[in-house]
Amino acid sequence: MDQFRTLLLDVWREACRHIEIERSTETIARILPHRLPVDRLVVFAFDFTQGLAIPRADSLTIPQDVAPPRTLRSPDRRLLEAWCRRHEVILHRLGDQQHDVLRLLAGSPLDGSWLAAPLTSEHGYAGALLLRAHPPAEFEPEHARMVELLIEPFSVALENDHRLHELDALREAAEADKRSALSRLGREDLVDTIVGDDGGLKAVMERAALVARSDLPVLILGETGSGKEVIARAIHEQCPRAKGPFIRVNCGAIPPELIDSELFGHEKGAFTGATASRRGWFERADEGTLLLDEIGELTPAAQVRLLRVLQEGTFERVGAERPIHVNVRIIAATHRDLPAMVQAGQFREDLWYRVAGFPIVLPPLRERKQDIPALATHFAERAARRFGLRTQSPTSTDLSLLTNYDWPGNIRELASVIDRAAILGDGHRLAIAQALGGVTSPDATRPSQTLNPTAQRNTLATLDEATRQHIEATLAATHGRIEGERGAAKLLDINPHTLRARMRKLGVDWAKYR
Structure with a gap:
């Protein structure tokens, strides 16, 4: 037994040294045969809420080849919960009647002599340790008593592994939320790009x-x-x-x-x-x-x-x-x-x-128009990412239209115009003239006078009219589709129910765009 205490110390050391239970199991599986006739070691984690028995480690496989989770029926779940509460070590030898716990975890019929021990922690995590004897050897009662001493280090290893998977899941969820937010914003990272920091700003x-x-x-x-x-x-x-x-x-x-x-x-x-x-x-x-x-x-x-x-x-x-x-x-x-x-x-x-x-x-945008080309290019790239379109850069004609506009809404208005132009162009071009709401001359070399709000204050559309035009342009680009990834609500960054209510108020008929 003194020799087993030395082995137990080695098991504790390996269980605490590695966070991933696959790593600790791999090492411990090479230690145990010095005192136990073991040729296979398997660790299960139980998720009683989801009704799953999840293989976490198997000494006969590499980590990525571990078997998929097993679905537990209600009677099976109750059976395993009761076994964990009893802290019972199961010894199976050739000729013994097959235990229901081993039937669930090791499969049927059993190929040799097995030991099974429940793993539990004070935080409610549960699982199982399974050992198979190297044939033709069989486990003896003294081996079962030794395995009782292995329950605690393996329970600690399983809890560490569980916390690691929780952290990984939280990290993946946070990354998914971040990617989703960046996609909605049309950005590649969380740091705001300051266009014009070496120009007008x-x-x-x-x-x-x-x-x-x-x-x-x-x-x-x-x-x-x-x-x-x-x-x-x-x-x-x-x-x-x-x-x-x-x-x-x-x-x-x-x-x-x-x-x-x-x-x-x-x-x-x-x-x-x-x-x-x-x-x-x-x-x-x-x-x-x-x-x-x-x-x-x-x-x-x-x-x-x-x-x-x-x-x-x-x-x-x-x-x-x-x-x-x-x-x-x-x-x-x-x-x-x-x-x-x-x-x-x-x-x-x-x-x-x-x-x-x-x-x-x-300064307002009209006082730093030298930044408009860089801003327009930046917003065009952002719009392409946000709407899943091919990136289109503004042409010289586009830039002429943009720089001749006074931008009462400043950069926020410019970003909206580029978004609208990207949608109207459908990935083939930036429909700047349409997005601004003006009409260009046939040679498209200079902006229409309707683009100058200073000269045309009395002809500006009301807010409701501008909103209706924006919604109609978006419906035309989405072929009347309101919901979904390529729907108008997604492109306008608005709840579909809110969009429908606004369309009813403004008298917009979505059906004619389908």
Whole structure:
């Protein structure tokens, strides 16, 4: 027995050395024959929820050749659960009546003498260890007692293996979610591409790099759609807090009555509907950066509460009395004229001084048209990935049309136009003229005057008309298909039910496009 204790120590060492149970089983299978007449070692994991017996390792196979999971009927599942609870080691020798557990796991008829031991852990993982004797040898009762001592190291090895598979599954799910999100966004990675950082945005990027190294509050001023969040992320990624969270809050989208709960969190039972405690955006951004987008939309009461947090660095959840301290870098952004709002009494002057530590003015797209060719190419590549189309680069005529447009919606509008042009071109070209809604001359060398919103303010379509035209163009590109991977709802990034409701409101008949 002393020699077996030495062997048991070796088994423990190998069980704990390798995370993958295939690796530890491979080594242990070479150790056990020194004291046991073993020629095969098999480890099963049980998933009683799914009704599966999963072979995790088999010393007679290489890992990729391990047999597929076995489906367990309800009686079989109950049989194995009861066996695991009894901690019973099963000894089978030639001529013995076949045990039901061995019938399930080793197959029938049994080819030789077998030992089976249940594997369990305090976290609820369960499985089985099976040993087959080297013929013509047979296992003896003393071998069964030895195997009882192997249950614990193999249970630990099985639990480690189970956790490894859980982590792999979570990692694969996270990667799948990431790939899906990037596909919807038409991007290749999570880092925003800043087109124009060496062109029209050069001065902005230089200021962003200067302030990124400090914790000074930043105020980004720019028109809607000009890329304020992209600049804020660039500042975060260059600052010492880059490994911390980056949280964006749209202040204009928070109802006034929920501003405290959203920004600072609440305790369970603080108000009707507060069924659980909730961390606010300030807590979630601790040790990172909090982007307060559209800060000019905050109500006067919300401005007072925000000012207190910025001054003191502490706050209380709604319904709590304990102050919470956070370490957050603040970046504010707005399309509003905050100095004018301060003069009009619509924005607190003391809050202005707090958030405007380092202002950065983001120029509109019409003031940096030298960036349009690079932006158009970037968005065309993104649209091709997003919609599964062949990549088409804008032609010189396309670029002429684009640079002669004033872009009141800035980069966001340009991205939408390129998306629309890619869909209308169906992978063969970029239908820029159609996407812009204008008519070009026959030689297509210059844009129609209808493309100039400054000259044609009175002929612009209403929002409903523009929306209907966009939906109709998408339905034409998808041949009236609404749902599915190549459906209009997918291309418009909208729920199919919402799209149908909007079509009914606008009087769009999808059937005529089929």
